[in-house]
Amino acid sequence: MNTDRIVTICRMLSLSRRAVPLQVFLDELEISRATFKRDLASLRDRFGAPIVYDRDAGGYRFDSSSPDGSVYELPGLWFSASELYALLAAHRLLEQIEPGILADHLAPLQSRLAELLGAGGHPVQEIERRVRILSIARRRVEPRFFAHVAAALMRRHRIEIDAWNRARDEVNTRVVSPQRLVHYRDNWYLDAFCHWRGALRSFALDTLRRVRLLPQKAQEISDAQLDAHYTGAYGIFAGMPTxxxxxxxxxxxxxxxxxxxxxxxxxxxxxxxxxxxxxxxxxxxxxxxxxxxxxxxxxxxxxxxxxxxxxxxxxxxxxxxxxxxxxxxx
Structure with a gap:
């Protein structure tokens, strides 16, 4: 059984609004009639796929008489080889954007993807050999600070931070309401409302020396306000264009x-x-x-x-x- 073909057959049936003719399957999959029949039998017998041949429509479709009206899906986690490659390449990107930050969280997913690739005869080692992400002038971020900021951002809580100002070579303590995390030119930034300044500010994550989660809810700023402030002018220096x-x-x-x-x-x-x-x-x-x-x-x-x-x-x-x-x- 070829897992790529199994996934493709199910996808073609799910996406089509009408019955799919036999010849369409043979052309798309580049297989013989006998091979298609074997794949069809596997889908019906092993995975319980309710595939029927509609003589009036002249093609195959999923049986629409499901008791709960749901559309059939393959049980478990299924990807085609191309999707797996793309996912692993994306994981490689995340891994190299900031090594260590997401490693523990993504390790189970990476392991599962490697198993799926191995089962389909696609060695995961090839991804690691062939996909390269070259970062220029990346500044390392303390993983725990990244995790704390991300948690506060999603939970919509304020944080207290000690942020180093490079220009003045001094550390300031501020309370901020996180709004967005931005990966810009190989470095991470936090867009936030600064309660000390009473205005929107950006903080490079590598300048943070301490992060403490606060119980107060973050002050909400609309997307329109954020976009106007942070994307109106050139580069990382926000503000209205002058x-x-x-x-x-x-x-x-x-x-x-x-x-x-x-x-x-x-x-x-x-x-x-x-x-x-x-x-x-x-x-x-x-x-x-x-x-x-x-x-x-x-x-x-x-x-x-x-x-x-x-x-x-x-x-x-x-x-x-x-x-x-x-x-x-x-």
């Missing part, structure tokens, strides 16, 4: 940037020379400047003037640090 950055990319670099999403509300304009003009809203230029700098001479800031000035100052400092004058560098 300016529009207009960036002109060379024809060479435009081949990459044209396929990128820098911001949900960005605007793109193809230029006659093959280049690209990209416009993105921003509230804080720090992260935007880093992304501009990685494109080097292939990007020009056209507007606003304040951002052009900041970029010019940054480039001047870099040139001086390498002992190169701006005139000679150009």
């Amino acid at each position: 300016a529009q950055a207009v960036l002109r990319f060379s024809a060479e670099r435009a081949r990459w940037v044209r396929a990128e999403v820098w911001h949900p509300k960005q605007q793109q304009e193809d230029l006659p020379d093959g280049g690209l003009r990209l416009t993105v809203p921003y509230a804080d230029e720090r992260e935007l400047m880093m992304d501009i700098l990685r494109h080097g001479r292939h990007v020009t800031v056209e507007a606003p003037q304040s951002l052009r000035q900041r970029m010019a100052e940054e480039v001047a400092v870099l040139a001086a640090r390498y002992g190169v004058g701006l005139a000679s560098a150009s």
Whole structure:
């Protein structure tokens, strides 16, 4: 018995609004009539599948005369090989996003998936060999802090945190109402309402030094308010946009940037020379400047003037640090 075919036959019958002709099964599964008949017999005898042949409709369907009116499902946990591969690849992703955080919770699932793959002749070792997740500049998070924050988030409770401010090199104690966990550029952030500041704030989870669950219920903030605050401007620096950055990319670099999403509300304009003009809203230029700098001479800031000035100052400092004058560098 081929488990892939068994799952596919049941799925085809469940999803179809009418009887499925024999030839459709043979074409989809790429099997002979005899093989299909054997699979059908296995489904009926071993799994009690109420599959009947409807002569009027000219195909197979599930018997709709079930006493409780329910649709037949295979007993237990069933996946096709492709679904199992996808699940294990997703598990691999979670495992490498932050090693150790979910390992204990996902271990039973991983074990069960490995059994199912093994039964179908698909070695789980291949997934581990073939799927690679490359993380850049990932900062390690204390697993227990992640678990505490996630628990408070889902239970809708406030938490007291000691958060390290990197810019000022100081630790502040705050009470916050968790709103969302965000995985952004290989690092975890907590979007929360800060009761100390009386406003929405984001906290990098790796900066947390202590987390304590509080009995008070979290203050609820609507999705519309969260989206307006956290996705209105460019990058991780939240807030309402204060300016529009207009960036002109060379024809060479435009081949990459044209396929990128820098911001949900960005605007793109193809230029006659093959280049690209990209416009993105921003509230804080720090992260935007880093992304501009990685494109080097292939990007020009056209507007606003304040951002052009900041970029010019940054480039001047870099040139001086390498002992190169701006005139000679150009």
